Amino acid sequence: MxxxxxxxxxxxxxxxxxxxxxxxxxxxxxxxxxxxxxxxxxxxxxxxxxxxxxxxxxxxxxxxxxxxxxxxxxxxxxxxxxxxxxxxxxxxxxxxxxxxxxxxxxxxxxxxxxxxxxxxxxxxxxxxxxxxxxxxxxxxxxxxxxxxxxxxxxxxxxxxxxxxxxxxxxxxxxxIPRVRVGKDAPSRSAGKLVEALMVMIPEDRAHELKAGMRAVDLGAAPGGWSWVLALRGIRVTAVDNGPMAAVAMATEMIEHVRGDGFSYRPHRPVNWLVCDMVESPSRIAQLVAEWIARGHARHAIFNLKLPMKKRLEEVRRCADIIEQRLAREDINYSIEIKHLYHDREEVTVCLMQDKAVR
The missing domain is CATH 3.30.70.2810 (Alpha-Beta Plaits)
Known part of the structure; x- marks a missing residue:
């Protein structure tokens, strides 16, 4: 046998x-x-x-x-x-x-x-x-x-x-998840966030992403990720010096703020931070960790663009950066890192603070 x-x-x-x-x-x-x-x-x-x-x-x-x-x-x-x-x-x-x-x-x-x-x-x-x-x-x-x-x-x-x-x-x-992205999507990257929301948010925490919440999208243009959130009834502040697609702005759920994704901070805390900026993965990890540590956002979904070599090592290094920063604030969180079907030379990270914090 x-x-x-x-x-x-x-x-x-x-x-x-x-x-x-x-x-x-x-x-x-x-x-x-x-x-x-x-x-x-x-x-x-x-x-x-x-x-x-x-x-x-x-x-x-x-x-x-x-x-x-x-x-x-x-x-x-x-x-x-x-x-x-x-x-x-x-x-x-x-x-x-x-x-x-x-x-x-x-x-x-x-x-x-x-x-x-x-x-x-x-x-x-x-x-x-x-x-x-x-x-x-x-x-x-x-x-x-x-x-x-x-x-x-x-x-x-x-x-x-x-x-x-x-x-x-x-x-x-x-x-491979069967993801449907509307033909009007402002960019191919919209599929990444649709898949992430389907795959990475547990059923028992689905209520933490719902209509009426607020999010910030760093490096938003042309607006694929902002558009996905807007279609779910979430109000989005889209931060980017570049132009936003008309179809994204037509949702009337997106405020376009021209500015730098690394320097922008919200006037008040938001439920979600999302980010798909093309930047070194360690810098993105530091940025997101700082947002969570300082209470600017409760949860985050973001991409880490990977180098051609030592990809796994780089992912682990970014996870360590986040862990060390949030440990200083005694923040409990769960993190899932996944190379999604819609990802190419990148991985997607979903970071959610645990229910008992703050």
Whole structure:
């Protein structure tokens, strides 16, 4: 019987090195040491452990939402290779039959690369006969607490088969949220904030972003992020020396203040600070930390533009900058850092003060 003794992680193509380094470090904190397979540009990383128990430990003790560069993770059995073009189902079905007694859902996926995505049509067609096979064996219990089945075709003739608990993984197919941004969006960056609001604010804190609140958008022009907030009924002070798009100002929820994002401070505290300025990540981290520490804003969502090298190290350095500054004010907070689907050479950070402060 095949053992699920490896962890498959999806990521953005080109960020395999960071995804690998992150899971190695996080696993080491739990005393788990393995090795990785990470081919540049493949959009996936395999972390090989000594046993299935070690893999289960990782996906039980490590919160998935804390993983920065991983879009999804799956406990997988060894790669099935040499699948014949005329009958890929037989070998996959045999592997699926021996992993766990039942599955709650079936996702047949492929890595997120231009080449791999040509297989998505096949993945869709493959799902139906696999579903039928599991139903005949009474192995499919839709909506149950059983793990979700993943079949990931990393090549036309090769696939990983594995499972993951829905409670500690991405809820989206291929780990990619389906984000809808209006055609009138002032900029492509609007998608980043829409995704961040969907992914990074916990359900039990959704009430902390609602109509009637106030926000400041530093480096706002042409207004993509301000526009997203305005459509949610939030009044925004958009700070930028550049012009704002007419569609953003047409919401009548945005006040454009011409000025420098680093020197501007609000006359009174606001609920949210948002920032997508192109600047060194450490400088942005210092700026946001200062806003929170001085009480100018309660929560923040912002982007850190990453260097070409040592990306993970730079993210950790920025997190340390924020931690050290807020510790001096004894501010309790939660922070989530994520390389979102709409992010490129950057990560998005959501910093929320805990309910008990001040």
């Amino acid at each position: 095949s053992q699920m003794d490896a962890l498959l992680l999806y990521c953005r193509a080109g960020f395999e090195k960071e995804c690998a380094a992150e899971i190695i470090a996080n696993a080491a904190q739990l005393g788990v040491h393995g090795y990785v397979k990470a081919e540049p540009g493949s959009a996936w990383v395999l972390f090989q452990c000594a046993s299935a128990e070690e893999v289960k430990l990782l996906t039980t003790e490590l919160p998935f939402y804390r993983q920065i560069f991983a879009r999804q993770w799956i406990c997988v059995s060894p790669l099935i290779e040499g699948l014949p073009e005329g009958d890929r189902l037989t070998a996959v079905r045999a592997r699926v039959a021996e992993l766990v007694p039942r599955y709650s859902e079936i996702w047949v996926e492929t890595p997120d690369t231009d080449a791999a995505k040509t297989r998505l049509g096949f993945c869709g067609r493959f799902t139906k006969p696999l579903t039928n096979a599991l139903e005949k064996k009474n192995q499919l219990a839709l909506g149950s607490s059983a793990p979700r089945l993943h079949v990931c075709f990393v090549a036309d003739d090769a696939a990983f088969v594995g499972v993951i608990d829905a409670d500690n993984s991405s809820p989206w197919f291929m780990g």
